[in-house]
Amino acid sequence: MEFLVRTVNLLPADTDPSERDRLRKGERARADELRAAGMLKRLWRVPGRNATVQLYEAADATELHAALASLPMFPWMEITVEPLATHPQEQ
Amino acid sequence: MEFLVRTVNLLPADTDPSERDRLRKGERARADELRAAGMLKRLWRVPGRNATVQLYEAADATELHAALASLPMFPWMEITVEPLATHPQEQ
């Protein structure tokens, strides 16, 4: 099942640069794992914002939550999840 | 997977009573089938409104949409769907 996921990164602007860098690298590494596992299918940036739109594939909302919560930036992320149904034109 | 479903019934107030009655009976009959199939797990009325809160179990959003669209009142229903994840306290 596919989910449309939106994230806004609320990490404070005055966060220590090395800590921010460490989080960003960890975020990317974990995202690469989720991509390799076929869960993170697409990732876009919202222009002008520290925010993203993502397309996820997961068995259900529980598996999706586990994936999102495994990202190092999760405690600072404001995330919304929207379930997507298959459209007849794509069946 | 469970979904929280909210419905608002927008059937016009001046609908012919016999047509309204026919729709209501069909709605109930189809809801009973979904209940028997284990998909419609709970159903509440929002006090003061022609609206409901429902708890559904479905394989995914596609199966859920098919169930909702099979209800006779569907063309007049404003529906929102929220995916629910299992909470660790219930595992």
Place this chain on the structure above:
Amino acid sequence: MEFLVRTVNLLPADTDPSERDRLRKGERARADELRAAGMLKRLWRVPGRNATVQLYEAADATELHAALASLPMFPWMEITVEPLATHPQEQ
């Protein structure tokens, strides 16, 4: 450039079935053309609603508008368009 497009179909519930059918077939035929042209990349149904989420590729907002306005259901569609930027992780 990619765009996230959301549509809500406001065609009245009491539209003549044959007219509705004619519009739906025309909608699908035109969508197939946009798909073949590489503009309509993905199409999902919003569960419980006569609404969709779509992923479009277009040169700019002007080309995108022309594509959306070419669909037979356009006069009854409420559409919102969100521009998407490439994320560094996908570059």
Place this chain on the structure above:
Amino acid sequence: MEFLVRTVNLLPADTDPSERDRLRKGERARADELRAAGMLKRLWRVPGRNATVQLYEAADATELHAALASLPMFPWMEITVEPLATHPQEQ
């Protein structure tokens, strides 16, 4: 009477881990008591968020408030309460 309760946990991301752990354990212990008392009937996680949806049974809003305020995380919780009426189909 049943109530649909939504919670968002606003405990700051930089809270001391041991304090956070202490609060979480207390939260779970108190929730288990409310569950045993028949008040907390269901508990779901909102995917992607430190938030929940809950189904409560209480005599009235005053008893419900007392239950919610007895949870150790209450001072950091943003809570909304929605009253639910029995639907004729479940009577």
Place this chain on the structure above:
Amino acid sequence: MEFLVRTVNLLPADTDPSERDRLRKGERARADELRAAGMLKRLWRVPGRNATVQLYEAADATELHAALASLPMFPWMEITVEPLATHPQEQ
């Protein structure tokens, strides 16, 4: 248990005056009964609007819904219900 109830009357402006009059008289008569039964405790007009704020006493949301749905204007009313808890200062 007390509930704060808000109503907006959406009866069309071009409703036949005698029908409107009939509904208003029925509305008042039924409200008087609910008042006599101790359910409708206060009733205010929202200035400038065909809308009210009401204070109800009911055993639960189910009894409240039955009372509201028994009013002749109910099909044209947009109603919201808010549960109220006793405040310690009034105990």
Place this chain on the structure above:
Amino acid sequence: MEFLVRTVNLLPADTDPSERDRLRKGERARADELRAAGMLKRLWRVPGRNATVQLYEAADATELHAALASLPMFPWMEITVEPLATHPQEQ
């Protein structure tokens, strides 16, 4: 003239307990005075929140503001005020 007043208490969760206690006692004492003066007619708790709904009687908005601003918690309160008109059924 009556006013419906809603308050949300934004006093930080980490406020010193003795200071919080002092404010609460002062709040109650001042509320009792306003009650004795016939201004604070009813007071409810919003279940699940550090928030209230209140019914005030005041000559006008200026007198009401003076009453609200005289409460010790006022600097931490988010307050909204709604004017109420007498309904013909209560005249």
Place this chain on the structure above:
Amino acid sequence: MEFLVRTVNLLPADTDPSERDRLRKGERARADELRAAGMLKRLWRVPGRNATVQLYEAADATELHAALASLPMFPWMEITVEPLATHPQEQ
């Protein structure tokens, strides 16, 4: 006491011109009476809209409602009323 009043005129665009004209003339005549009575103190147009901002003086919300409801366009008006308190700088 002063009130800030906002109106939006929802008279349908296809109303018969002579009926519209009759309503407009009646509206102006009644507004002139309220102005002469010292109740309607200022009247502005919201640019681009069939809407106004108004400053009223009335004993209370009940008197204000009676004034607003006496205007011929009232059944088509969406009105919001905000109570204003005297500011210390104007005392």
Place this chain on the structure above:
Amino acid sequence: MEFLVRTVNLLPADTDPSERDRLRKGERARADELRAAGMLKRLWRVPGRNATVQLYEAADATELHAALASLPMFPWMEITVEPLATHPQEQ
């Protein structure tokens, strides 16, 4: 002074094509006059919608309202007006 103006065209989808055509031509002709007068400085389409964003120059809100109300489509337009101040970087 410059204003940012947003319009949404609410002309019903089932309007007679010849009437729609007449209105569109009149709209364009009047817009050309406002452009020639230096009032309508820019005009964009909101992609996917029968809506525009416009940049106007007018002496004040009264002159702007007169210009907008002179457009043949005005009775079906939902318009919002935002005042713009000169930015120091452009002085």
Place this chain on the structure above:
Amino acid sequence: MEFLVRTVNLLPADTDPSERDRLRKGERARADELRAAGMLKRLWRVPGRNATVQLYEAADATELHAALASLPMFPWMEITVEPLATHPQEQ
């Protein structure tokens, strides 16, 4: 040209009292100057809030912004500005 201005004062509740006092006095002195200059025509308090509604007269939005930004509290003020057009009834 007239503008309706709304302000919310976000100065933190724990600001040093002498600093707050200094700002308030400066605010009043500057407001008196704007009043004397014919720019600040009316000033109301929003009951229950540290907020105001104001009526300004200014040549345009640029002059208005300069006036608002000259007030000592400006850095802590959340301000919204609405342009007002002359209504035919006041011409």
Place this chain on the structure above:
Amino acid sequence: MEFLVRTVNLLPADTDPSERDRLRKGERARADELRAAGMLKRLWRVPGRNATVQLYEAADATELHAALASLPMFPWMEITVEPLATHPQEQ
């Protein structure tokens, strides 16, 4: 392609004046470069707010994001981006 960009500057009111000054100068210098490059076409101040409306020209949302993120104030800016399509009247 043109974009309408709105910014709100959330730099804390108590930021060190010299740091604020350094950021402002850097902001202006970078904006001048974007202006010279033909990307920043117009810039307005929202009256009463530390906010702007901007008109940008960019190849796509990715180039626009790079431009916006290159401004020194970017970490404190809340930015929204709206895509604009060419209107037939301007073609």
